[in-house]
Structure formats: structure tokens, C-alpha cells
Amino acid sequence: MLPWLEGPQGSPVGAGPPAERAAEATARAREEVAALLGVEGRDVLFTASGSEANNLAVKGIAWSAPRERRRIVVSAVEHPSVLHSARFLEKQGFALTVVPVDGTGRIDPEVFREALGEGTALAAVTAASNEIGTVQPIAALAEACAATETPLVVDGVAAAGRLPLRSRAAGASALSVAAHAFGGPSGVGALWVREGVRLTPLLHGGVQEEGRRAGTPSVAALVAMGLAARRTAETLETRRRRLDTLTAMLRERLAALAPPPILRLTGHPEERLPGHLSYLAEGIEGESVVTALALEGILASTGYACSRADLASPVLTALGFSAREARGSLTFTLETTTTGAAIDALVGTLGPILTRLRRLSPLVE
Amino acid sequence: MLPWLEGPQGSPVGAGPPAERAAEATARAREEVAALLGVEGRDVLFTASGSEANNLAVKGIAWSAPRERRRIVVSAVEHPSVLHSARFLEKQGFALTVVPVDGTGRIDPEVFREALGEGTALAAVTAASNEIGTVQPIAALAEACAATETPLVVDGVAAAGRLPLRSRAAGASALSVAAHAFGGPSGVGALWVREGVRLTPLLHGGVQEEGRRAGTPSVAALVAMGLAARRTAETLETRRRRLDTLTAMLRERLAALAPPPILRLTGHPEERLPGHLSYLAEGIEGESVVTALALEGILASTGYACSRADLASPVLTALGFSAREARGSLTFTLETTTTGAAIDALVGTLGPILTRLRRLSPLVE
Numbered sequence: 001m002l003p004w005l006e007g008p009q010g011s012p013v014g015a016g017p018p019a020e021r022a023a024e025a026t027a028r029a030r031e032e033v034a035a036l037l038g039v040e041g042r043d044v045l046f047t048a049s050g051s052e053a054n055n056l057a058v059k060g061i062a063w064s065a066p067r068e069r070r071r072i073v074v075s076a077v078e079h080p081s082v083l084h085s086a087r088f089l090e091k092q093g094f095a096l097t098v099v100p101v102d103g104t105g106r107i108d109p110e111v112f113r114e115a116l117g118e119g120t121a122l123a124a125v126t127a128a129s130n131e132i133g134t135v136q137p138i139a140a141l142a143e144a145c146a147a148t149e150t151p152l153v154v155d156g157v158a159a160a161g162r163l164p165l166r167s168r169a170a171g172a173s174a175l176s177v178a179a180h181a182f183g184g185p186s187g188v189g190a191l192w193v194r195e196g197v198r199l200t201p202l203l204h205g206g207v208q209e210e211g212r213r214a215g216t217p218s219v220a221a222l223v224a225m226g227l228a229a230r231r232t233a234e235t236l237e238t239r240r241r242r243l244d245t246l247t248a249m250l251r252e253r254l255a256a257l258a259p260p261p262i263l264r265l266t267g268h269p270e271e272r273l274p275g276h277l278s279y280l281a282e283g284i285e286g287e288s289v290v291t292a293l294a295l296e297g298i299l300a301s302t303g304y305a306c307s308r309a310d311l312a313s314p315v316l317t318a319l320g321f322s323a324r325e326a327r328g329s330l331t332f333t334l335e336t337t338t339t340g341a342a343i344d345a346l347v348g349t350l351g352p353i354l355t356r357l358r359r360l361s362p363l364v365e
Numbered sequence: 366m367l368p369w370l371e372g373p374q375g376s377p378v379g380a381g382p383p384a385e386r387a388a389e390a391t392a393r394a395r396e397e398v399a400a401l402l403g404v405e406g407r408d409v410l411f412t413a414s415g416s417e418a419n420n421l422a423v424k425g426i427a428w429s430a431p432r433e434r435r436r437i438v439v440s441a442v443e444h445p446s447v448l449h450s451a452r453f454l455e456k457q458g459f460a461l462t463v464v465p466v467d468g469t470g471r472i473d474p475e476v477f478r479e480a481l482g483e484g485t486a487l488a489a490v491t492a493a494s495n496e497i498g499t500v501q502p503i504a505a506l507a508e509a510c511a512a513t514e515t516p517l518v519v520d521g522v523a524a525a526g527r528l529p530l531r532s533r534a535a536g537a538s539a540l541s542v543a544a545h546a547f548g549g550p551s552g553v554g555a556l557w558v559r560e561g562v563r564l565t566p567l568l569h570g571g572v573q574e575e576g577r578r579a580g581t582p583s584v585a586a587l588v589a590m591g592l593a594a595r596r597t598a599e600t601l602e603t604r605r606r607r608l609d610t611l612t613a614m615l616r617e618r619l620a621a622l623a624p625p626p627i628l629r630l631t632g633h634p635e636e637r638l639p640g641h642l643s644y645l646a647e648g649i650e651g652e653s654v655v656t657a658l659a660l661e662g663i664l665a666s667t668g669y670a671c672s673r674a675d676l677a678s679p680v681l682t683a684l685g686f687s688a689r690e691a692r693g694s695l696t697f698t699l700e701t702t703t704t705g706a707a708i709d710a711l712v713g714t715l716g717p718i719l720t721r722l723r724r725l726s727p728l729v730e
Binding site for chain 2: 001005011014016017018019048049050051052054055079080081082083084085087088092178180185186187188189200201202203204205206214215216217218219220221294299300301
């Protein structure tokens with residue numbers, strides 16, 4: 001990023017050599033992101049976050065939909081940027097259908113198909129949940145959408161860098177990603193929109209991004225996202241294998257914690273994001289675990305950055321857990337840089353903490 | 366920015382020491398931006414651009430307006446991010462009034478007052494135009510808004526770093542700025558919204574910015590914006606004096622170009638942005654001037670980054686110039702780092718170019 005933060009900052013849509021260099025670098029970054037998604041560069045828009053990409057996809061397609069299509073369909077395990085965009089559209093006069101999931105967090109394609117009517121403006125589904133790790137059957141859901149010519153928005157933010165995206169884009173009309181989820185910086189994302197899909201801008205004004213997204217961008221951030229996308233695309237299979245090994249190791253160690261068995265896996269047992277494990281610790285508050293781990297020098301957090309710590313997770317609620325059960329949520333996200341020793345240290349510390357907290361808990365009978 | 370780009374990137378709304386450091390730095394940057402605007406830090410939202418800040422202000426306040434307030438009022442010299450946001454709201458069922466300006470680009474407060482009815486959701490006016498330099502009588506316009514309790518959105522993007530903003534915020538409901546306009550990086554802006562003014566988010570989702578703007582931000586960009594705001598606030602008066610001196614010098618040199626007098630000042634003769642001069646070169650295409658200057662090693666551009674080079678400027682058209690006249694637009698933006706020698710070199714090169722181009726022009730009788 002450094003060359004783009006030092007010296008004159010050209011705008012990719014300006015004139016003169018600095019602007020031309022910025023435009024060239026932006027075009028290259030766009031191709032690199034497109035390659036990670038398995039799509040055409042000309043159909044990729046840069047945004048300032050995955051949340052902006054999701055907002056733009058859901059609102060932008062809904063606002064461009066034919067008048068007779070006034071329904072939005074989303075699943076019950078969507079990221080707030082998708083769910084709350086849909087709820088906003090509901091206030092603007094659209095109808096909203098929230099498709100339920102099974103106990104593993106999966107959307108049943110048949111249930112999904114029934115929710116789609118002729119009058120659906122768009123459906124939005126996450127490729128994989130960052131909260132419970134469950135991977136959705138996007139191909140089957142896309143097929144259901146194709147039958148009614150319903151545009152499908154796929155939230156790829158959690159999947160990017162962990163799962164191939166080309167197959168997720170294949171039947172979709174739009175796909176969102178965020179750079180920081182695959183090794184890039186915070187504050188930059190992208191949205192692919194299939195050629196021919198009409199999209200009303202969310203940010204009106206300038207000629208940037210072919211008039212579909214106004215605002216002078218950070219060229220440094222776009223370049224960094226491109227580089228991260230290229231590296232991710234080149235190493236995806238190696239990364240996946242490494243993450244699968246680490247995940248199996250952590251899962252085994254946690255399963256061996258005894259007595260008693262106090263961790264219950266949430267989400268799908270097999271169809272999961274590589275490097276992602278999520279549990280409910282029965283009768284234990286996640287906050288207490290975080291505090292106890294911090295005292296031992298291990299950093300953790302409850303929920304994730306986009307959620308409110310004081311509210312029960314709507315995703316866990318959708319899986320059938322009570323608000324009380326949901327308070328015991330523990331999520332582990334492994335990176336390729338995670339070591340076996342770190343996993344041993346984590347489980348060695350976590351085990352006794354869970355046992356002690358459980359003994360103290362008034363929630364356990 | 367560097368410490369925030371290296372090492373672990375904490376989210377300001379996450380948990381753990383990196384997140385806490387990010388939250389502290391973000392809070393400090395927010396106070397620094399607030400100090401430049403002369404407002405309270407708690408009422409300042411970070412965005413990814415000045416255009417996003419303008420979009421959020423105009424749409425966010427309109428969407429939150431009482432049902433009986435369904436009119437948007439803007440001036441004829443607004444930035445595309447304000448004008449096109451208003452036009453989008455028009456498609457969503459709002460009425461739009463575009464208030465004309467006089468030949469200097471100024472809004473007459475009486476004309477403005479008449480355009481404001483009881484049913485106005487908001488009015489949006491730029492503090493100063495980046496195209497013609499004209500400074501608007503914001504205090505008088507704010508007074509007109511107060512009489513009908515109409516929220517006034519002030520676009521402060523071009524004014525920030527060149528004019529004091531406190532007096533512009535005084536009677537306003539919202540004020541937008543972009544960091545790159547006052548020495549900060551591209552890709553970050555801010556919107557101040559007066560306490561009590563209702564604002565529907567443009568980016569729904571996470572808990573960032575108190576739920577008013579979703580998306581994980583670039584902490585590096587926020588920190589840099591804060592620093593630029595602090596430096597700007599500390600040096601504003603010195604900067605203004607230096608810019609006024611440089612501007613007077615350039616203006617004098619250009620006025621002395623002879624024969625014949627071929628440059629006509631656009632915008633207001635006195636009420637102008639410090640460091641800003643804009644002209645129409647009679648019978649000459651701006652593009653030809655840019656090319657000729659480039660051959661002499663001087664970089665210039667026609668229009669500005671957010672406009673389309675192939676369309677006549679709506680701002681110049683609003684001042685009463687024809688599309689043909691508007692093609693001869695030349696804008697000079699001086700910085701405190703501009704030297705007298707650079708001004709001499711520019712005018713020494715530009716003068717003969719204008720004379721030669723004018724002789725060649727089929728547009729001149």
C-alpha cells in the first residue's frame with residue numbers, strides 16, 4: 001500500500017499521470033479480485049466494506065426490480081448487513097420472507113423454492129455463516145431462483161479465502177466480499193454484479209465505478225485488496241488443507257475434554273467453513289470464558305464485531321436455541337498461521353476454565 | 366497511518382486489546398474532526414468519502430422526515446452527490462425544487478426562503494463550490510430554514526481546510542467533509558449530524574458508528590483524517606492568508622494577459638474559496654489547453670474528478686453560460702505549498718497557449 005499513500009494521490013477517474021497510474025492500478029486490482037471470484041473484472045465494483053457490498057446488492061437490485069416484484073426473500077442466518085437491508089426495504093413497502101433453517105443452520109432448497117414466488121425482487125443468502133460455520137447449498141438455491149428468474153445475491157464475505165467462490169457466483173446475480181476476510185486491509189470490499197442485472201446506486205454522484213458507486217476511493221486499499229485476492233487465489237487449496245488439518249485437531253482436542261462433555265457443536269457437523277468451529281458451552285456465559293481466558297493471556301471475544309454483545313444471537317435463535325443457551329456461544333476461527341502448539345495451549349487452558357465455570361454456574365442443574 | 370496498517374488490525378467495535386486500541390484511536394480522531402467542524406465528537410460519523418457523507422445526509426434525513434414533509438430543496442450549483450441523491454429521492458416519491466443562483470453562483474436568501482414550504486423534508490446547500498469557488502451565505506440560508514424548521518444539510522467538502530466550518534455548522538442540521546480535501550488520505554470522510562436530528566442509515570447492519578453506518582472501517586484512514594483535521598484547525602488562519610496572497614498574485618498575472626483579454630472569471634468576484642480561481646477562456650476548448658500545457662510539462666485537467674468530461678457542467682449552465690462557453694472552463698486550485706515561481710511559470714506558459722489556441726479557434730468571430 002505504501003507507494004499509494006506516499007506522493008501525489010491520483011483519483012482513478014481524474015486526469016494526468018498520477019490519475020492514470022491510479023486508474024491502471026485500480027484496473028489491475030479489479031482483475032485480481034475478479035479472478036478470485038471467477039468472474040469478469042468489468043462486472044466488479046469496489047466498495048468500502050463487505051457490509052456496503054451487501055447493502056448495495058440487496059437495495060440496489062430491489063430498487064431496480066420490476067414493479068410487480070415487491071418481495072425480498074432472505075434466510076434466517078444472514079449477516080445483519082443483509083437482514084437489516086431487507087428490513088429497511090420492508091419499511092419502504094416491500095414484503096419480506098425470512099426462510100427458516102434446520103437445526104444445523106442449513107436452508108432446505110425445497111423450503112426455499114416454496115418461499116420464492118413470481119413476485120420476488122431478489123433472494124439473498126450467505127455462502128457460509130461466520131457465526132456457525134455452516135455452508136449453504138448455493139447451487140441448489142440458485143437453481144430454485146432460476147426457475148422463477150429471481151436474482152440471487154450471495155453474501156461471500158465469510159466464505160472468501162476459505163472456499164472457492166467461482167461455483168458460488170455461477171448461478172448468482174451478485175456476490176459480495178470484504179478484503180480483511182482474506183488477508184487484505186479493513187475498509188475495502190467488492191461486489192460482483194452479473195452483466196445485465198440492473199442495479200440502482202446506493203451512493204449517487206460521481207462517475208466512479210461507471211456511475212454505480214460515487215466517492216473517491218483509497219487506491220492503496222484497492223491495490224492491497226487486489227494483491228490479497230491474487231495471493232488467496234494462488235494458495236486456496238493449500239490453505240484449505242492446512243485449515244482442515246488444524247480444525248480436525250482442535251475439534252478432537254475439544255471433544256476429548258472430560259468430564260463432563262460440556263461443548264456442543266453448533267452449525268453443520270460436516271458442511272462447514274474450513275478453519276471454523278462454533279460451540280455452545282452449556283450453562284456457561286461466553287463473557288465469563290472471555291474474561292477467564294484473558295487472565296491467562298488468551299484473547300477471545302463473544303459474538304463478532306458486527307453484533308451487539310447484549311442481545312441473543314438471531315442466528316443461534318434461528319437454529320432453535322434459547323436466548324439462555326445462546327449466551328454460551330464460543331467460536332474458533334483458525335488461520336493458516338495457527339500452530340498445533342497454539343491449539344494445545346488453548347485447549348489446555350480452556351478445559352479447566354470450562355469445568356470450573358460450569359461448577360459455579362447457577363444455570364446448570 | 367503506518368502503525369495501523371502493520372500488526373493486528375483491531376475493529377473499533379471488537380473485543381480485546383487490539384480492538385480497544387483501535388476504539389481509542391477512533392475516538393481521538395472523531396474528536397479531532399469535531400474540533401475542525403466546531404461540533405461535538407459524539408455527533409460525528411465516519412464515512413468512506415465526502416460523497417457518502419452527502420448521500421447519507423440527504424437520503425438519511427429525507428427517509429426519517431415526517432410523512433407530510435415530502436419535498437427536497439437543493440441549489441443549482443450542488444455537487445453531484447447531493448443533486449443526484451435528491452433526484453433519486455424524487456424517483457422514490459419526493460418532490461424536488463432546484464433553487465436557481467445568480468450570475469455569480471450565489472443563492473439569494475429570499476429566493477431560497479420562498480422555495481421552502483411547510484412540507485420540506487430538508488434543504489441541501491454547498492458551503493462553497495469546488496467548480497466556481499463561490500461561497501454561499503450559509504448563515505442567511507440557515508435562518509430561512511429555521512423559520513420553517515427545515516433541516517439544512519451543508520456540503521462542506523470543498524470548504525474544509527479553506528474556510529472556518531464552525532459558523533457553517535451553527536445553523537445547520539448536518540455538515541459533510543472529506544479528508545483528502547484538507548491533507549488527509551482518499552477514501553475517508555465524515556458527517557456531523559446535529560443531536561436530535563433523525564437519520565435513517567444508508568448502510569444497514571453492524572453496530573459501528575452507533576448503528577448509523579455499518580461496515581468495518583480502516584482505522585488507519587480514520588486516524589489520518591483526525592491528524593489532518595487537527596493540523597488544519599491549527600493552521601487555518603495562516604493557510605488562508607498565504608492562499609489569499611497567492612490567489613491575488615495569480616489573478617493579477619492572468620488579468621494582465623494581453624492582448625486580447627480572453628479569460629472571464631466565473632463565480633463570485635469576492636466571495637470565493639481561498640486559493641480558488643475559475644475562468645472561462647472564450648472560444649477555447651479546455652481539453653486543448655490541458656493538452657498544450659501537458660506538452661510543456663504542466664499537469665492540468667478539465668472539470669473535476671466527479672464529473673463527466675463529455676458533458677457541459679450543470680453548474681456553469683446554472684450561471685447562464687451556454688454549453689459551448691462552458692467548454693472553455695479553466696480552474697486553478699492553489700495550495701500553501703504553491704510558490705510564486707510556479708505561478709509565474711504557469712502564467713508564462715499559459716498566456717501564449719491561450720493566444721495561439723484562440724487564433725486557431727473556429728469558435729471566435
